[in-house]
Amino acid sequence: MDAVLDYAFLAILFPIIGLLLNAFLGDRWRERGVAWVACLASGAALVVSLLVFAALLGRPPEARLVERTLYPWISAGALQVPFALRLDPLSVTMMLVVTGVGTIIHIYAVGYMHGDPRFQRFFVYMNLFLASMLVLVMGNNYLVLFIGWELVGLCSYLLIGFWFEDLSKAAAARKAFVVNRIGDFGFLLGLFLLFVTFGTLEFGPIFEMAEQSATVVLAGLTLPMRDVVTIITLLLFVGAVGKSAQIPLYVWLPDAMAGPTPVSALIHAATMVTAGVYMVTRSAVLYEMAPLSSGLVAWVGALTALLAATIAVGQFDIKRVLAYSTISQLGFMMAAVGLGGYTAGMFHLVTHAFFKALLFLAAGSVIHGLQHGMHASAASQGAEAFPASASPLPPPDPHDPQDMRNMGGLRERQPLTFWTYTIGALALAGLPPLAGFFSKDEILADALERNPAIWLVLTVAAFFTAFYMGRQLWLIFFGRPRTEAAAHAEESGPVMTIPLILLALGSVVAGLINFPGPHPFADFIRHHAAPFNPTVALTSTVLALIALGLAYRIYRDRLRATTDPDPLLQTARGLFVGAYNAWYVDRSYHRVFVQGFYALAAFLARPVEAGVIDGTVNGVARLVRRTAGQLRRLQTGYVRQYALAVMVGVVAIVAWFLLSA
Amino acid sequence: MGFPLLSLVTFLPLVGVLIILFLRREQEAAIRWVAFLTSALTFLVSLLLVVNFDRTEAGFQFVERAAWIPAWGIDYFVGLDGISLWLVLLTTLISAIAILSSFTAITERVKAYYLLMLLLQVAMVGVFVALDLFLFYVFWEFTLVPMFLLIGIWGGPRRVYAAVKFFLYTLVGSILMLLAILYLGLQTGSFALPDLMAQSGRWVGTAAELWLFLAFAVAFAIKVPLWPFHSWLPDAHVEAPTAGSVILAGILLKMGTYGFLRFNLPLFPQASRTMAPIVAGLAVVGILYGAVVSFAQDDVKKLVAFSSVSHLGFVMLGLFALNGIGIQGAVLQMVNHGLSTGALFLIVGILYERRHTRDMDRFGGLWALMPLYGTLTLIVVLSSLGLPGLNGFIGEFTILQGAFASEVLGWGYTALAAFGVVLAAIYLLTMFQRVFLGQSRDPANAELAHQPLRWHELAVLVPILVLIFWIGLHPNTFFGPMQRSVEAVVGFLGGSALAGW
């Protein structure tokens, strides 16, 4: 069985083969061929991951760490970085999540992307993403991790801007990449400091050295290891903040919903965005040495969880609600790992991957259905004229299939989607016995044990979570259809609904992997797990039920037409408008940073570059030209005057000889 | 002295020159093919250098030495080490690519054009192999003339201004270098680099060392170009024909950084250490400044030109980290920049040939019209912005790591320079977005859909792309041979730099 471990690199290789086949040969095949290649590549990676998992399980717990060097990658002077893989419970967990959810979403996307002119390209990107994400989680050193880290960012860029004809989507893609780069800037600095501190970038030696030596000599100074590690972990966390969309760099994720829905599910919910959580867990040794850093991680996570949850309440776009929900849930995970609850954080990462992917895919099914409905209804009637509304918020675009105000009553048109969506929503809200209940509960239990203030913040966030999910359920599925399109919506085909069912199943049972009591997952990844806390469980369950009930009371049959204002607008007008506008954070960023950068660029390019720098050069040239213009008058063109000048020179030179002799 | 392989690589293009001289002006196709085949053959011959290169050797290999002007101790003295090896290969490759890329772009004075290209190639290779300072200077100056003519004759509307600016600006620096070379030669009685390195004790530690360092540094800094000596570059790039820009960015700029590495560091080690914070400071300013100014451009070519300022800043930062990691990264980054920026200029050229404009506001949505072209561009853009897995990342990461570990530079340099990586993403992706994404902003773009890439346009890009991936995935192919030579340079610099930090 151990032989499998030597071939773990195949998990990365299969998607690469898939993408190469599709990229170079895909245009000769029809959709079917492309789909088969991509899905098989992904499935093969899943099989490899499962085999690796089995192989690891077959070893005694303390021997579940295998490293395999593929080849020495960078050898420049003292900088030696191998391209090597690390197989341990943590990476295998991530591999299973990535390939498992990834394969399901691949299959779903075959249906979702059907008929798209760039079908082939989509699957090339998806396979590239899988490979990159696997590199990220399987690398045995920070630099290999960083390759994956950046490559998944690239895939995210490509897939957000997949429909690049729409400039706003292209701009969202660029925003995502640039904001991530800002995080990576900190991450890079962290890598540099890691290297000068430890002389290597490999996980194993770094963790060993960090634990063993109390001091480190840097630039001639002897510094306490603890302080250096604190700086390192803070810098690394900047990267995690970018990738996992935490305060203050979360602003890219809501815009990232511009991508196709399977992408939102896979990249922007289940896998890529959790890379930050994975990285912090991976560096647990370092973070545990640096209480300042882990405290910061916990607080940033908790505040992000709360902030994003409140924003989600004020959104009308079905995917935006889920996007803010993702940010919020990532905040939960961050808070957990910041508090040292690595098991809880990773556990929530796994369950969240299931139910959030489920929610996104189901949302995609809703959007798909609504688009069908729009086509169907467009034939029967012309553009609908909407009366102007008194709301301070802009009315919905009648052709926007993502605006929840255009939905309603879809329960009957899309029953399967409705049921799976409900399972996902309840899992997210944290109702027992669904997966979300166990994982979230473990986080809250951890928090109460270590930092009650954070527990409080997270509990409030959980309350909002249940509320906005309730709001969403009612707006989408209950009541009567508010548009013709919603009335004509159709259920999606089996290639899309079967993945939904699979994921729904996962969302129900995934909680079992770390069932309170035996805590098998905690044993597997060898981190501590908080014991089951009945008080916490009860509180959060009751709060979730209250929140769902509140949503039911507020939203039941209150929106009858698309232009009806949101009921919350009447009760808490200022707050709702604020939440709708995401508390104006994005706008302020735009004002300060983006426009500031434009102004700086314009200033440097015009007055400074043209005026000062090139101006100096051209000024010197002009001075020379002007002097020459004066001097050229000496050149009269009369040969005798030149001769006279020569004569003056001769006399002068001879005189000089005479005088110096 | 065995077979004069190095001289063969240097002067082989002259065979092409000779053949072309005997062709009539109207035989344009024949002239093109002779030029291309000669330079392609030169590239293949230069591959023999890699094959026969002894990577365990730190000193110069393939050395050839013959008296040239014995009265003044000037020799024809050439040789190759692990540093110049890659630059010579880059030169032969980029030259062949540049010639191939001109097949349809150059339609006037074809004969003169290809003659100049081949002569330029001789001079450029000469710069990288010369070990005699006087010989180096001759080759160095000789590159100016063909480039001046290439810009001045086949350039854009303001070509004469750009050509004269390029010529005069670089000449000003070279003159100072000539003075320094003469001083060194008179002091030691030899112009040979190994002799000078052996005798550097004469001036190291004196005030003369600093002045000599500065005299060389100004010449090289203008060539690099190091901020704020860069203002000739955008003009020259914008006006030059595509192949001229490719060569300018791909090779000529490397002559500056190569000069720093070959002469300034080993000959004036103490001055290098003293001046490192200043030079590295200018490099960092250049990285940020080039990136921000690049963002504000509307002309794609100008954008790429300013991006060169930024990228060369990284190379300079790596060199003046004065340690093995930084210098190896810098050498690799020279090659990377030659490939990536060269490819960007080729890409802009392909577009310009079809649309006769480079104003980004007049494009948009090109990816839908030319999918293959768009994808190739994206790969090059990603390489240029330092995406891991591609070549740019290896160079930038190693440079920044070297700078961070440097004894002479503080962490602030690295922090600021690393921010340049963020800015690179901004300006390059904005460029990509303005040209390739969204909807077409000019109906004339619709024609592009009917003009797919031609064979020679693909043929110039494919080798570059292969190398972009190769360097990114297996940089050790390139780090390996330069290792010992870089260690030797670091050895001259003294300190514990061998260890890396």
Next chain:
Amino acid sequence: MMVPIPYYIILSAILFTLGAVGFLVRRNAILIFMSVELMLNAANLAFIAFARYFNRLEGQVLVFFVLTVAAAEVAIGLALIVVIFRTKHSIDVDQVSTLSG
């Protein structure tokens, strides 16, 4: 008893100066040319004088070369004058100033 060398040199100097004066004051291109020849001859005289003094024939060889150069120069120069005359219809050097800066 021989005439001492300085006499010859002084004579050479006088002739040279006269040639220079001629070059400077005459406007006729042909006369300017003749003045140049006069100066060359003055120089030749100095060469021969020193050759005699040092008993070296190299001086005479040099004069031989000067003569050849002078012959070539006169041929080219007069051809130039002819060309100038054809375009300007004058050999007044003050009529020609196209090289004026």
Next chain:
Amino acid sequence: MDLPTVLFFLHALIAVGSAVAMLTSRNAVHAALWLVVNFVTIALFFLTLAAPFIAMVQITVYAGAIMVLFLFVIMLLGAERLGGEERFAFQRPLALLLAGALLVEIVYLLLSPSARALAAMPALTQEGTPQAVGQLLFSRYLFPFELTSVLLLVAMIGVLVLTKD
């Protein structure tokens, strides 16, 4: 004053006189003829300085060939006299002043103590016979000598190119 000295001064007077006459002639033909006189006197000086070969060359090449060329061109162009006025009033006085200064400098140089040694004339050991000069030209100075042939060829071609219509 002994005979050679007297003869020297006589000759010198003719040389200077013919030069001055050449400079002041209004007619170019006259000037050319005066120059011939000057060249012949210089050839005589060459003879007294033990350079018979050069003296002969001087007469044949200079007084003969070159001056004939001059006269030929003067006649061809018909430009014996030049009309018009001197346009630069400062040219003539300045020229004379500078020439005077130069002459003074040279004479001063020759009168300086270091030039005293020149006064005593050593005995003649090397005479510039055609054989002696020829031997030197065809041995040590062979290369420059051959070069002069190229020079003359170039001059010849140059003249043809220049005067071709």
